Amino acid sequence: MADIALISVAAPPRLRAGLKRGGLRLWIGAALVALLVLSALFAPVLAPHDPLAQDLMSAQLPPAWMTGGDPAYLLGTDSLGRCVLSRLINSARTAVMVALIAATLAAAIGVALGLFAGSFGGWVDQSISRLIDVWMAFPPVLLSIVLAAVIGAGLTSVIAAIVVVDWTRFARVIRAETMVQLTRDYAAAAQVIGLSRARLLRLEILPNLVPLLVTLLAVEMGIAILVEVILSFVGISVAGDTPTWGSMIAEGRQIVYQAPWIMALPIVCIITSVIGLNLFGDGLRLALDPVQRS
């Protein structure tokens, strides 16, 4: 019985600590996301070299602080003598572009279908739900690889592959949440005062879905970055001369015993970006959600 007393006394401080942690999460996440977006935006200014310029005389140089490193190439060079730092920064560009466009499009489709299914019910809900079921029977990684391969190399095909595979993530959650929100008193009240279904969804339901949507978007951007890495690792992403984290990893894998840093550095970039986006999404949800805030 002593345990019960202990737990109920301990709960409020833990809750406060949890909220405080949420705040830190938001700031660390925002800082990492800002770092990613800024290096993508200012890639041409930040990169010390042309990411495509080859210098075969100084190939496979280690990072500057290691023995044999060259201060001109801060993070070393790859097997063609291209500056690793410049390639990493320029890769961030592709990653951010894919993440922003793909996540937004996937969200738009998913939210539209989720709202439809959740508010109309009946055969509309049935057919959309069955569609989602069939979709989820595909292994997502394999499906996006197949899609990107058949559409052909290029940024558009990577984005299309992500959107086609991932709209279900939004549709499922938004459908369920719409159903929950529609049972709330405020939704019933809005119906009583005579709001049409379209206006009810737009004015009352959608604003209440925003905290959820923001989290989903941030997570989806992380996923989109990972899918782009996967596709370029496999060799079916953007054209061969555009630097991407995935293609750098694939090149590094070939010479991993001679030059492990070529593979290690893009991995660090990917992990930092994905964790940053996850933290940012989590923090935003805590900050935005009125229920959790109180």
Add this chain to the structure above:
Amino acid sequence: MRWGELIKRLVLVPPTLLGVAVIVFVLLRVVPGDPIAMMIPPGASEADIGRLRALYGLDQPILQQFVTWLGQVASGDFGRSISVRQSVLELLLARLPATIELALLATMVAVLLGVLAALVGILLRGRRAEWVVDGGIAMLLAIPDFLWALILLLLFGVLVPLLPISGRIDPQIDLSLRSNFYLIESVLTGRFDIAFALLHHMILPALALALPFAALVARLLKASLAEAEDQDYAQIARARGYSRPNILLHEVFPNALIPTVSLGGVQVTLLLGGTVLVERIFSYEGIGNMAIDAVINRDFPLIQGLVLTFAVLFIVLNLVVDAVVTMLDPRLRHG
């Protein structure tokens, strides 16, 4: 999920598979990308190309192709691979055991690690150290399996070269096994030297697949354990003087297992999907690695066979998980 509902789900399997088949088939054919163009030598005549198209049935209308293919699949014939020029079924049967063994090993490692982490976490409940366990779990969850594969490859293959980083087994070892389930057969027939060599190659890819899944198991199980521990029966056992570890293991654990299996079981499909890339990274000869080659080569028959195989595995796994949950939960068993 009651038994009646399980049977209903079983009936829904063929239509779902048909849907998957239709989507893959149409997808592969309506978009550009010609498998024949990948296999002909430069300078082949129009007539040669036409003959090859006819040989693989690619000159027929899509509907005709689909009906022909479906009829063949129904009789166990998945067609011939265009790039490897072997029967698709033979290729699948040769490679599938490698993937199944890897996925099974990964699942076992994940369950072991996940249960251990959850138990440690629950014993530390309410203390400062609990935060360390929760943080570790969140960290493991945030990084997907293929990144773990790359990290592990760098750490234990290159920086501290303890383990091999490619293949299923050293090529110079004479296997002379009868099935393609190398690991299972070598353990069953007592050839532990081979089993050890296999495990040596499998441990890194299996661990990469296992880590995020272990974190998921740990998170789910820890939450259920905490909830079950607060129930009256656990408190009463405590009041009667049983020790906390004793109650956790014998009273709380069996009840906390049910939600963990039903929620976590579904995620085994994610682990299975992860094999595609992890196999690629470790040059492991399973169906995932083969799938990537098939896609790059536009090998339509092989891609269709592989996607269908993955879909069957996904659906079977989901059904197995539901059946296990039904068996574990007395409320559903007698419901």
